[in-house]
Amino acid sequence: MTVSVTDALAAAADAARLAPSVHNTQPWRWVVHGDRMELFAVPDRQLREQDPDGRLMVLSCGAALHHALVGLAAEGWTGRVERPAAEPLAVVYAEKHEPADPHTMQRMQLLRVRHTDRRAVSEEPVASEVRQALVDAARAHGAQLHVLDRDQVLQLAVMIEHSGAAEQQDERMRAETATWVGGARPEGTGVPDAAIPSELPLTTVAERDFGVAGTLSAGPGHDNAAAYAVLYGDGDEPMDWLAAGEALSELWLSATALGAAVLPLSSPVELDFSRQALRRMLGDVGYPYLVLRLGTSDPDHAGPPHTPRLPAEEVIEIAG
């Protein structure tokens, strides 16, 4: 049975609810009109202290846009995207119907499986073919992924120590984190205790300290086998952040398919001084959007449960 184009777009917007977002803020809203739908950022769910320019908000919307296109393809529709420079951030047109192939359906499954795992990574380093696949996935969306060498990892560790400490010392930032993180999160947003390690794992580069001890067992050992990468690109405007979010989603789905774990670390891009330091570390060749820890998923232990999501009616409007 062929679903109507409007139903297919609504299903795609529904699939986009699974996208990752900073502090699980889900700062997006879809308006479906017949054969097209518009994507808007929702400033009410922007992190005003940690993300005053909206960089991470728009990046999260880009991940939702990519998820929506995967969802649309699984409904058997090809999407064409226009990215106006202002609001809406994107308009998705459902153009041509053709039955979804097994690869498309597998990508839809990957949306459901992908999640953030803050446990220490396993001792198996990320294979070079996997790294290359992630670099290629980012490039397909116009972004670059630079995997750091050993010296750069040590520089990153220092940067994150400084950015993390600066955020911890800022009362308003601490209060903002506390609004979104910790507890059971029954209202459908934020990061629940079950996704936060009970103790920060031993790492070279510190994980984000959310200021609460969660209930996730971080696992033994030191994550020596983790690799670190910077997602970056040519511009530092909202359209570049949107594309970076699409790249993040694409590479995270590839990683999930290949048994690799991705953990975004955004504190160094939240503060001007550490974002500039990251840029200098890249040799001033581009603008950093996000730092990622890459590792091999632990095949023996299931990761944390899925984080909550807002109900569809809060993020999807069917206008006709």
Ligand SMILES: Cc1cc2nc3c(=O)[nH]c(=O)nc-3n(C[C@H](O)[C@H](O)[C@H](O)COP(=O)(O)O)c2cc1C
């Ligand atoms: C732009 C962006 C920045 C993020 N920054 C961090 C971070 O600094 N530390 C962290 O532990 N998780 C970070 N995350 C992961 C989110 O907290 C996670 O995607 C969200 O809680 C939803 O959970 P899920 O990915 O398991 O679906 C980030 C995600 C995105 C998209």
